[in-house]
Amino acid sequence: MSVATLTEIEQLIQDVQSFSPDADASLIRLAYDFSATAHAGQIRRSGEPYLQHPLAVAGILSFLKLDVTAIVAGLLHDTVEDTVATQEELEKKFGKDVARLVDGVTKIGKIPFKSYEEKQAENFRKMVLSMADDIRVVFIKLADRLHNMRTLEHLEETKQKQIAQETIEIYAPLANRLGMSWMKQELEDLCLQYLNPDAYAMLKLRVAKRDEERYQYIESVIAIACETLQKAGLSGEVKGRPKHLFGVHQKMERQGISFEEVYDLTAIRIITDTKLNCYAILGLIHSIWPPVPGRFKDYIATPRSNLYQSLHTTVLGPQGEHVEFQIRTAQMHRIAEYGVAAHWRYKEDGAITDRDEKVFSWLRQFVEWHKDLSDNRQFMDSVKLDLFHLDLFHDVVFAFTPKGEVKELPAGSTPVDFAYAIHTEVGHHCLGAKVNGKIVSLRYHLNSGDTVEVISSANQVPHKGWLKFVRTTRAKARIKHWLKGEEQKQGLELGRRLLEQEFRRHHLSSAQLFKSNELARVAQEFGVETVEELIRMVGYGRLPAMQVVTKLLPAQHSEPGKDESISEVLLLKPQPALLEAKAVKVKGSGDVLMQISKCCHPIPGDRIMGYITRGRGLTIHSVTCPNWEALDYEKERLVEVEWETDIQGTHAVRISVVAMNQTGVLAKVSSAISSCQANISRAEITTRDDGKAVLDFVVDIANTLHLDRMLQAIERVDGVTTATRRRGWQGSR
Ligand code: MN
Numbered sequence: 001m002s003v004a005t006l007t008e009i010e011q012l013i014q015d016v017q018s019f020s021p022d023a024d025a026s027l028i029r030l031a032y033d034f035s036a037t038a039h040a041g042q043i044r045r046s047g048e049p050y051l052q053h054p055l056a057v058a059g060i061l062s063f064l065k066l067d068v069t070a071i072v073a074g075l076l077h078d079t080v081e082d083t084v085a086t087q088e089e090l091e092k093k094f095g096k097d098v099a100r101l102v103d104g105v106t107k108i109g110k111i112p113f114k115s116y117e118e119k120q121a122e123n124f125r126k127m128v129l130s131m132a133d134d135i136r137v138v139f140i141k142l143a144d145r146l147h148n149m150r151t152l153e154h155l156e157e158t159k160q161k162q163i164a165q166e167t168i169e170i171y172a173p174l175a176n177r178l179g180m181s182w183m184k185q186e187l188e189d190l191c192l193q194y195l196n197p198d199a200y201a202m203l204k205l206r207v208a209k210r211d212e213e214r215y216q217y218i219e220s221v222i223a224i225a226c227e228t229l230q231k232a233g234l235s236g237e238v239k240g241r242p243k244h245l246f247g248v249h250q251k252m253e254r255q256g257i258s259f260e261e262v263y264d265l266t267a268i269r270i271i272t273d274t275k276l277n278c279y280a281i282l283g284l285i286h287s288i289w290p291p292v293p294g295r296f297k298d299y300i301a302t303p304r305s306n307l308y309q310s311l312h313t314t315v316l317g318p319q320g321e322h323v324e325f326q327i328r329t330a331q332m333h334r335i336a337e338y339g340v341a342a343h344w345r346y347k348e349d350g351a352i353t354d355r356d357e358k359v360f361s362w363l364r365q366f367v368e369w370h371k372d373l374s375d376n377r378q379f380m381d382s383v384k385l386d387l388f389h390l391d392l393f394h395d396v397v398f399a400f401t402p403k404g405e406v407k408e409l410p411a412g413s414t415p416v417d418f419a420y421a422i423h424t425e426v427g428h429h430c431l432g433a434k435v436n437g438k439i440v441s442l443r444y445h446l447n448s449g450d451t452v453e454v455i456s457s458a459n460q461v462p463h464k465g466w467l468k469f470v471r472t473t474r475a476k477a478r479i480k481h482w483l484k485g486e487e488q489k490q491g492l493e494l495g496r497r498l499l500e501q502e503f504r505r506h507h508l509s510s511a512q513l514f515k516s517n518e519l520a521r522v523a524q525e526f527g528v529e530t531v532e533e534l535i536r537m538v539g540y541g542r543l544p545a546m547q548v549v550t551k552l553l554p555a556q557h558s559e560p561g562k563d564e565s566i567s568e569v570l571l572l573k574p575q576p577a578l579l580e581a582k583a584v585k586v587k588g589s590g591d592v593l594m595q596i597s598k599c600c601h602p603i604p605g606d607r608i609m610g611y612i613t614r615g616r617g618l619t620i621h622s623v624t625c626p627n628w629e630a631l632d633y634e635k636e637r638l639v640e641v642e643w644e645t646d647i648q649g650t651h652a653v654r655i656s657v658v659a660m661n662q663t664g665v666l667a668k669v670s671s672a673i674s675s676c677q678a679n680i681s682r683a684e685i686t687t688r689d690d691g692k693a694v695l696d697f698v699v700d701i702a703n704t705l706h707l708d709r710m711l712q713a714i715e716r717v718d719g720v721t722t723a724t725r726r727r728g729w730q731g732s733r
Contacts, residue, residue: 008055015062016071023068028058031075031094038083045154053147054078060143064180064338070136073101077140081106097134104137105144111449138174142183145171149190164194179307179339188246196249203245206259211243218266221317225268228284236272236281241326265314266323271333275300278327282311285325289315292322300332308336400451413446413471419454420475427478429456443469461486488536495539502545506553513552522551600625600727603651605704610639626727650700652681653707654726660719661693668717669695676710692721 006014009032016023035054042050058074072094079085080102091099149167152160168191175184193200218240225238251262270281278300295314303309310328317323328336398406399418407421415435420427432455433440446452462482470476500510513519514531523534526543537543595618602608602622610618620641621628659665666685673680682698701707707725714723 012055012058012062012071015059016068019065020068027068027072027094028075031072031098034085034093035075035079038079038085042082044151046151047154050078050082053151056147056150057140057143060146061139064139064143066136066139069095069097070101070139073098073105073136074140074143076102077105077144081109101134101137101140104134105140107449108137108141109144135178138178142171142175142178142180146183146187149187152190152194160194164191167191168195175339179335180337181308181339182337185242185244185246189244192246192249199249200245203249203259207243207245207248207263210263214266217318217321218268221266221268221323224288224318225270225285228288229270229281232280232284234272234277234280234284236270236277238268238270241267241269266317266321267326268323269326269328271328271330273329275329278311278329281327282313282325285313285315285327289317289323291315295324300328307339310336397446397448397450399446399448402451402453409446410471411445414443414469415440415446415452415454416442416466416470417472417475418446418452419456420470420472420478422454424478426454426456427475428462428482429458429460431455431457431460442466491536491539492532493539495535495537495545498538498545499535499548502549506549508549508552518552519548522548525551595619597621597625597627599627601653603653603701603703603707604643604647605707608641608643610641612637612639622727624727647703650679650702652698653701655697655699655707655711655714655723656726657695657697657714657723658721659693659695659717660721661687661691662719665693665717665719666695669697669714669720672713672717673697673699673710676706676713678706678710696726 009029012032013023013025013028016028017025032055036051039050039054044050044053054075054077057077058071061071061074076085076090076094076098080087080090087099087103090102145167148163152163155163167187172184172187172191175181175187189200192203222238222240229236229238248259248262251257252259255262270285272278272281292314295312297312299308299310299312309332310326312324312326314322314324397409397411397413399409399413400406401422407418409417409421415433416427416430418433419430430442432442433444434453434455435444435446435450437451462479464479464483466479467476470479496514503510503513519531519534523529523531526534526537528534528537534543534548538545538548596602597619600622602620602625607623608620609623610620612618618639618641657669659669666683670680670683679700680697681700682696684696686694686696688694699710701710711723711725714720
């Protein structure tokens, strides 16, 4: 009777159906055909057809006993990246889930890799996990990497080293993190082979030689253990443990000990059926060989964070040699070997759709298996720890600096948060950012894998509006701190100016007063500690400057300022501030770095247009700005913008009023302006030869509607000929 050789794909289907009898074979075949067509003509470095690779990856996934969706995605995992096949095509033919898995694997493959320091590597591993909506993406990526490592010999040496380095820093620890110890060990051994070929060759030789020498001894220990178990009526499988070369190598390096010292330890594993039997067998082993003190570890009661469970003990075996035992149930063993993947084989129904469900179901199931342990604090804590880690990934993004450094930030973080994560000064001067080479708004929400280049300017300073969208407490704290310092500085300066003015009016010398102790005395009288604070109080408007003067001149009464003209009021006002950038929104995005142009100075209500300048971001001009022609603009740099609908605050506008030059006209016009709830921050009168006067004002108004209303009110004033808004800002004095 001859057994027909199965084709590789039929073998795969048979394997899958051996653990999942209902598996849809036609779907697997379809994926195979699709992949074969897509990769047709492509050859791997080994000379094999490319198809061998996805087939091998699917084989590893089948070995992990994953579901059909994952296996199909494994067959297709390189089609979108390396062939003409598209995401849409996959979705149409194989469904959303498969398409999404392939997309996830493709994305992880695109993350730039540079050699990382320890913390970086940990961030990176977390990032890989966080980017995978579905833990199966990570399984496929690991299977992909494992097969590439297994066939690494065909690449040139530099490439080998680079891939092995990435594997040892990222993927082996990732496999470990997911509790997939066999994969971790195989990856590590392969890495050692390429990263340190001499050490690998030496170890391989010595281990083989040693195993030969020790074969008899190990067999005798196993025989005694088996016999003891049988006599006690306990079932259990007793085995020697497979060798992990990298582990031996690491131990030698880290502890600075010889091969013999590491390797002399005989390692035996006993796999039994129940947890109770684990403890019973432990007692039995301890009864025939004395335990070495301090070497017993109960990872059943207290599992490791990757859910590893086992009892570990070292005993003085035959001839007084150290023998290490690991005792665990078959289920614990499966978890020790397959970790998270161990759970997947039970999920064949595909009933779980929610992505969180997918990530957590294994944990929940695990908790269910161990309900009887739920009162064990430590156990629960370790499970929580894992839940916490996994859960956090949904709330965390990992973004890169242009140098490849990873920053971990809460989800919803913006380029400003990123800038502050680099350095406070970088945050303070953050003007904009490029994400993956494209300019984005400061409110842009970063995604994992983004490379962020902060654009900064010495002139930029933190903005109060930033507090509304930054996400990290660090950024918030730094911005608030800066704003507070700034407020104090401004308060101090304004207070000083107010006092100086008040001193002048009373013919007091500011220079002398600020130097003397007089102000310190006044400060004390107001219950303030320092002169600086006194000045700030004046600046904040909590203490009228007049009152300070009164304390300095107790005998005299200050006379009311007889020439409190409008122009003097102006002195107290800071320069009209440029419109806040948040007042304007760019169509199709949030706010970007922008400034209101000084040539036409539009206000809310004006029709506006954005122009992307080189280096200064977006400038906002009025559509009627006379400078458009002079700008010599490039059409592709024009951006449609519009005002936000709920702009707070006022904006400075220049108006010009022509009136008969008669007494009282300034007062009347001023009062008309005030009656419209507009502030005058500057006034200037020019008398013309024709007997008319030109009154130039700078007023703070809300928008064009407000402005029109005010201009009409002014024109109704007796003696006024015209009231118009003046364009242009600079050089207007
Ligand atoms: Mn691949």
